[in-house]
């Protein structure tokens with residue numbers, strides 16, 4: 479299976495895929511948080527927390543330049559902020575769906591620059607496409623992406639764009655769903671492919687987005703293939719840590735020191 483990118487139904491090329499993904503997330507933005515927590519029984523909180531904890535040494539550096547891309551409504555960003563010392567350089571929280579990003583900004587942006595508490599750290603919203611980041615090359619110490627990378631129209635181009643903006647030795651963390659094997663995997667597949675889209679349809683009031691979720695996870699490269707892709711796009715020390723029986727997992731890597 480070639481590792482290309484997300485293919486929402488009806489999208490004919492990468493531009494069409496990106497547009498369909500953006501419209502889909504904008505359309506579910508008002509119900510996104512509720513659906514997330516219901517459908518994952520709040521385990522999503524544990525995944526964001528674990529992923530953030532993995533990057534504690536970088537987060538503890540107040541000058542570190544950090545991007546949470548595909549930040550959506552900002553829960554990964556909030557988990558990262560818990561490890562930032564007071565008054566740190568703000569985290570950049572990027573997404574191309576304005577409806578998602580504006581909800582995130584209400585959580586991570588705080589009360590506005592003049593009214594900010596000195597003991598807290600904040601993030602700033604960046605409306606941006608992950609495949610064309612408006613950031614200088616070799617400018618970031620850490621990029622994190624939670625449940626967003628799978629939606630990119632081109633995985634290889636996404637990894638190359640992240641490698642461009644990371645400093646040599648900078649770190650990457652991609653939290654994504656996976657398909658567990660064995661008996662557990664079979665049981666989970668029934669939930670993920672049948673029950674979850676049905677609940678999503680009821681809460682969301684439409685069919686598309688939560689039918690797209692299991693399809694997109696099925697189309698996403700499995701860990702061995704994703705790690706191989708990372709190694710060929712400018713990363714070293716590539717690893718995958720399964721979470722919760724492999725339902726999700728964290729890919730980690732370092733930007734190669736020599737291009």
Ligand SMILES: C[S@@+](CC[C@H](N)C(=O)[O-])C[C@H]1O[C@@H](n2cnc3c(N)ncnc32)[C@H](O)[C@@H]1O
Pocket residue numbers: 496499500503514547548549550551552553554572573574575578606607608609623624625626627629630631
């Ligand atoms: C499933 S949500 C994840 C949101 C959040 N990170 C979380 O863990 O809840 C995926 C997000 O990725 C964003 N996204 C998908 N493709 C993108 C792209 N090319 N550039 C920027 N954001 C993108 C979507 O707009 C959406 O907000």
